[in-house]
Amino acid sequence: MLELPEVEVLRKDLEKEVVGKRVKDVTVQTPSVVRPFHRNRPEFVKALEGRKIEAARRRGSTIFLDLDENLTWIIDIGDQGSLHRETATEDLAEDTHLAVSFTIGGAIHLSEAAEEPTIHTGVVPTEEALEAAGIPVDALDLLDDNPTWMEFGRFLAAADKPLKLLLTDPTYIVGIGPVYSDEFLWEAGLRHDHPSSTLSTQEVRRLYRATQEIIVAAMKAADSGLDESEADNVIDEDGEVAVHLRVFGRDGLPCPRCRRLIKRTRIKKGIYTYHCEQCMI
Ligand SMILES: [Zn+2]
DSSP states (O other): OOOHHHHHHHHHHHHHHHHHHOOEEESOOOGGGGTOOOOOOOHHHHTTTTTTTEEEEEETTTTEEETTTTTTEEOOOTTTTTEEEOOOOOOOTTEEEEEETTSSSSSEEOOOHHHHHHHHOEEEHHHHHHHHHHHHHSSTTTTTTOHHHHHHHHHHHOSSHHHHHHTTTTTTTOOHHHHEEEEHHHHHHOTTBBBBBGGHHHHHHHHHHHHHHHHHHHHHHHOOOOOOOOEEEEEETTBBOOOTTTSOTTSSSSOTTTBBBEEEEEEEETEEEOOOOOTTO
């Protein structure tokens, strides 16, 4: 799953690549990707064809491309999806669910190698876009909202949840998943089950600084994948974990801070944490 830093890099690339272009043809290969926004493929195609892309925004890990006529094209890349640039005449690969070409040439393809794609896309009125995408208006986007450490501290205290669960809960914080939640906690030296309401001022400041520094570092390391159909910023084809990650995917390897071996622990169904038992308290 792409998390906030990678999606922000993708947003920036889309800003350069597609803003100002007008949509020519829209081909939907998999009808389910336009739900729940549209009843069927023709409804989505009609809404998007001929529209001009005016801005590229992001909230959490969802991309919002603002169109003329006060419409917004929502792109949720899903668990394993990717968005990449193609020529307008490129045939659709088997795992490509949507292709959109532009009047001045070129196209983008939305792909995901999954039997049931988790990609969702649709065109809605701009003022309804956030709600239509299922993003709570008061959920925190750590980059977009740019909170101060004191605001972040009040947010943690009010949420009162174990840190790992809080960081990955999109009703509280958007765009952070299994990867960067573990990275934030390792950098801050805090355990995954530490209740967010019991952090000292020092701990709040450490966690806050970790979120800021890691998001910036991850954006520097990220490749949006727009030029490749299968870029993975986290674990490559050979199973190598990206160098900018310190704990995620590194179970059995020494902790970069204290050399004790990193562990992978199941927190609850489907949620795991990579952590160091010695330097995360
Ligand atoms: Zn350690």
